[in-house]
Amino acid sequence: MASPRQFRCGRIHETSMSGELKIRVLEDTDLNGVTQLDEKLGGGYRPEVWEHRITYYQRRDPEAPVVAEADGKVVGFMLGEVRSGEFGLEEPTGWIEVIGVDPDYRGQAIGRQLAEHILEHFRERGASTVRTLVDEDSEGIAGFFSALGFEPSTLRPFALKL
Amino acid sequence: MSTRKEHIPKSLHNAVVKWRETFLPDYDYLIENWDRFFPNDRRFELCAFRELGMCDEIECGERTGQPKATRACDLPDDAGRHLLGAIKAQASTEFGSIQQHQLTLSRAQDEEEQFWILRMMAEELRHGYQMLHLLSDDDWAKFSDASGAEMVEEILSMRTGSHILGAFNVDFDSFVDNATFCALIDRVGKYQLAMQKVSAYKPMAESMPEMLREEAFHLLAGTVPLRRWMEKAARGSVYITSEDIQKAINKWLPRGLEMFGDERGGGTNVRFGLKPMKNAEAQEQYCKEVESLVAGINMRFIRARLPEISSARAQEILDQIVQERKTVEGIAWEDLIHLPHPHFFRRRGVPAFELAGWEGESFDDVDEYVRHLKQHLPDAYRAGRDFKHYLELLRQVHAGEIELKAAVRAMPDLRRVGGTCPCSKSVRWVVDEPLPAEGTEPGAEAPA
Ligand SMILES: CC(C)(COP(=O)(O)OP(=O)(O)OC[C@H]1O[C@@H](n2cnc3c(N)ncnc32)[C@H](O)[C@@H]1OP(=O)(O)O)[C@@H](O)C(=O)NCCC(=O)NCCS
Ligand SMILES: [Fe+2]
Ligand SMILES: [Fe+2]
Numbered sequence: 001m002a003s004p005r006q007f008r009c010g011r012i013h014e015t016s017m018s019g020e021l022k023i024r025v026l027e028d029t030d031l032n033g034v035t036q037l038d039e040k041l042g043g044g045y046r047p048e049v050w051e052h053r054i055t056y057y058q059r060r061d062p063e064a065p066v067v068a069e070a071d072g073k074v075v076g077f078m079l080g081e082v083r084s085g086e087f088g089l090e091e092p093t094g095w096i097e098v099i100g101v102d103p104d105y106r107g108q109a110i111g112r113q114l115a116e117h118i119l120e121h122f123r124e125r126g127a128s129t130v131r132t133l134v135d136e137d138s139e140g141i142a143g144f145f146s147a148l149g150f151e152p153s154t155l156r157p158f159a160l161k162l
Numbered sequence: 163m164s165t166r167k168e169h170i171p172k173s174l175h176n177a178v179v180k181w182r183e184t185f186l187p188d189y190d191y192l193i194e195n196w197d198r199f200f201p202n203d204r205r206f207e208l209c210a211f212r213e214l215g216m217c218d219e220i221e222c223g224e225r226t227g228q229p230k231a232t233r234a235c236d237l238p239d240d241a242g243r244h245l246l247g248a249i250k251a252q253a254s255t256e257f258g259s260i261q262q263h264q265l266t267l268s269r270a271q272d273e274e275e276q277f278w279i280l281r282m283m284a285e286e287l288r289h290g291y292q293m294l295h296l297l298s299d300d301d302w303a304k305f306s307d308a309s310g311a312e313m314v315e316e317i318l319s320m321r322t323g324s325h326i327l328g329a330f331n332v333d334f335d336s337f338v339d340n341a342t343f344c345a346l347i348d349r350v351g352k353y354q355l356a357m358q359k360v361s362a363y364k365p366m367a368e369s370m371p372e373m374l375r376e377e378a379f380h381l382l383a384g385t386v387p388l389r390r391w392m393e394k395a396a397r398g399s400v401y402i403t404s405e406d407i408q409k410a411i412n413k414w415l416p417r418g419l420e421m422f423g424d425e426r427g428g429g430t431n432v433r434f435g436l437k438p439m440k441n442a443e444a445q446e447q448y449c450k451e452v453e454s455l456v457a458g459i460n461m462r463f464i465r466a467r468l469p470e471i472s473s474a475r476a477q478e479i480l481d482q483i484v485q486e487r488k489t490v491e492g493i494a495w496e497d498l499i500h501l502p503h504p505h506f507f508r509r510r511g512v513p514a515f516e517l518a519g520w521e522g523e524s525f526d527d528v529d530e531y532v533r534h535l536k537q538h539l540p541d542a543y544r545a546g547r548d549f550k551h552y553l554e555l556l557r558q559v560h561a562g563e564i565e566l567k568a569a570v571r572a573m574p575d576l577r578r579v580g581g582t583c584p585c586s587k588s589v590r591w592v593v594d595e596p597l598p599a600e601g602t603e604p605g606a607e608a609p610a
Contacts, residue, residue, distance in 0.1 A: 012353055012356045012357070013450060028378070028381040029451060029458060032461050039473055048390075051390075058379050062375050062378035
């Protein structure tokens with residue numbers, strides 16, 4: 001699979017042909033696609049939220065966020081970045097923060113491919129660990145990360161209601 | 163993936179700082195407020211970044227597979243001259259866009275949108291600096307009589323009206339231009355940078371990745387405000403209407419298309435291994451991308467106007483309005499924004515000075531065409547010098563008073579001050595450094 005980040009003598013603005021799946025770096029023109037997919041996943045219609053989130057990732061590490069495109073629309077996305085100093089973790093750590101795959105396209109290894117791309121980028125950025133936080137109630141997501149080889153970490157989440 | 167940080171010689175660095183104080187007076191405000199808008203983002207720094215570990219072999223063209231040039235003098239004559247022209251043009255665009263944005267920066271109604279543009283301007287300064295680094299870090303004597311310092315002086319002396327590419331000679335009329343320019347013109351920049359990532363001149367290729375990373379934010383600094391304004395317009399805001407956005411698109415898109423160069427050209431770049439695509443091919447991809455940008459902005463309008471409908475229904479409505487040109491659920495075709503025909507209002511390339519209407523329809527009569535343009539362009543733009551210059555040329559071309567070729571090459575105003583011309587009233591940007599103290603290399607020092 002060709003990496004979407006290395007531009008060779010190919011396309012700059014990539015679109016998928018019918019039936020074809022494309023994993024590529026997220027672009028500003030995906031704002032709608034991501035907003036719509038989030039809506040389908042039950043988040044409601046929240047364009048401002050996604051404009052803000054995507055702008056955040058794009059200005060910090062625009063090669064990290066990836067989308068999956070099929071049949072001309074966004075059917076999956078994964079947002080994250082490499083940070084250092086978080087929770088006293090001095091070494092650069094990749095954080096996967098938001099994921100979503102269209103329910104109509106699940107079970108086709110789209111989530112896995114999105115993860116492979118973002119992990120490859122984290123490695124290029126010098127990260128040796130990747131972390132994520134999964135809600136105890138989200139068994140599906142936990143199953144997904146386990147299938148990718150993620151293991152429960154010693155870093156335990158704590159929270160206090162304010 | 164890692165980068166190496168570089169600086170240009172101190173006298174040139176100081177020239178850029180002096181330029182910044184003149185044309186980017188809000189720079190200190192940007193730095194002071196950086197954390198308020200961009201907490202924990204890497205701080206801005208005026209320097210050049212070179213990507214490490216890039217491809218050593220030429221990636222396209224006649225000499226594919228041969229080693230890339232690491233010094234300008236290793237480039238074949240014609241390729242070197244071509245490349246030098248491209249570096250100067252690129253530098254000119256970076257500095258030029260700051261001068262344009264500065265004109266209307268203070269008119270933003272939203273503090274965040276304004277701050278985004280300000281950051282983008284500082285990054286354009288870094289992009290210009292990156293190109294000056296290419297000029298000053300190598301010896302271009304084989305391709306130019308001017309020294310590195312003279313080339314830098316020339317670029318820093320350019321003003322809106324004397325830049326190399328047309329889009330950078332057009333004045334901004336309102337903050338709508340700041341956002342539209344980022345969304346349309348910086349997007350062309352993205353194509354140029356992405357293509358130049360393969361450059362057979364390795365220092366050029368190495369200069370592209372960090373610029374491209376910054377470009378991603380520049381696009382959003384335009385796209386996001388446009389989307390928000392369309393949403394507000396749908397709710398009846400009188401500040402920025404969809405007609406205002408449409409007219410700004412009509413003003414800028416033709417200039418963006420021309421930045422790809424003549425639709426028949428670009429083969430030389432490919433042959434020399436400087437870019438992987440010919441002009442028409444890149445322009446075509448760009449058009450597709452802009453279509454999806456516009457569709458996204460229109461969706462924001464429809465969803466705001468009809469908050470109760472699903473996204474699938476909104477898509478259906480959008481398709482119906484655009485394809486059938488009819489009013490659906492109270493939303494008219496005119497309420498949305500659309501792309502002008504690629505031949506509309508062109509002065510370079512295949513359709514230069516054609517009397518091609520907004521939808522591609524052709525006109526026989528210049529006056530009638532001018533009335534048509536009047537309907538489609540922003541009022542303030544029509545009152546400016548760029549439009550006047552275009553109309554003068556258009557009339558001359560159609561009266562047979564000037565050859566098309568000459569009209570295509572004509573610059574609005576060659577007020578390029580500076581350099582060594584004794585009659586110029588310019589400031590000198592590059593001031594010779596005092597002799598270095600013993601034991602130090604001139605220019606080897608990083609700026610203070
Ligand atoms: C979790 C999710 C990303 C998986 O996407 P997907 O494209 O269907 O996953 P893949 O097909 O790539 O599956 C990869 C692996 O994960 C496993 N997996 C996927 N979903 C799983 C689930 N619900 N339970 C257990 N394992 C699962 C697969 O079996 C597969 O394992 P294998 O390769 O060993 O066979 C997707 O279901 C999703 O988007 N869920 C909702 C996400 C969400 O709520 N996001 C908002 C909060 S951030
Ligand atoms: Fe730039
Ligand atoms: Fe830019």
